């Protein structure tokens with residue numbers, strides 16, 4: 358059922374920096390706690406996420422999806438192994454460099470939108486650029502705002518926007534600086550199905566039309582079906598992948614994992 362390709366990128370060699378991977382994990386291990394209560398959340402994961410593609414990470418509850426994403430995004434530190442962001446090993450960087458990488462090279466979209474309530478939609482969108490002291494690419498920003506259907510909402514505060522609109526603002530904020538990778542953590546978890554479908558279609562289009570690399574954690578096979586590829590985790594290990602997934606292939610793979618097949 359799962360079509361396998363090279364675990365790192367499908368095309369290149371991460372260790373040799375020849376990969377098309379925008380971000381990759383190499384033999385990544387994450388242990389929480391110590392002694393009898395230690396939990397091996399990641400148990401030697403090697404996987405690459407190709408540039409310009411939309412990849413979903415799936416797996417049963419507790420399989421390590423959030424831990425993998427947090428380590429890839431520099432939000433958590435691994436116990437051993439490497440995280441390569443465009444060839445830089447994040448695991449060996451001092452905190453200052455990590456913070457800078459998170460701010461300037463990575464975009465985030467969370468389930469809970471995480472917009473600043475006192476700032477307008479426009480100010481929320483440009484906040485990462487403002488913090489980095491960078492000027493926006495106005496043409497790209499305007500295109501993004503139009504594509505995301507936010508033109509008439511820019512002067513509104515988050516509380517004056519629907520959930521779907523708030524998530525579209527969060528998406529614009531994540532995309533506006535054209536980061537190397539956008540990480541999305543259950544981005545449709547707080548949305549009704551119609552707004553969720555809109556946000557997923559926008560994520561899909563940002564990979565297809567803008568070449569944006571996107572890595573999304575989700576429990577929902579319907580959401581994963583928007584991705585170009587699904588990476589499966591089970592018990593902190595890679596448990597296969599699906600290229601060009603649809604709801605049936607993802608559901609099958611999850612059922613097989615649950616049944617230990």
Ligand SMILES: Nc1ncnc2c1ncn2[C@@H]1O[C@H](COP(=O)(O)OP(=O)(O)OP(=O)(O)O)[C@@H](O)[C@H]1O
Nearest residue numbers: 389390396398416417418419420421422423424425
């Ligand atoms: N801060 C922590 N301290 C101790 N154990 C943790 C911590 N965070 C996660 N774990 C454990 O690590 C394992 C992987 O957790 P993780 O949250 O990455 O899984 P997940 O696949 O994202 O789960 P879910 O689908 O339920 O969100 C689980 O056994 C979890 O209990």
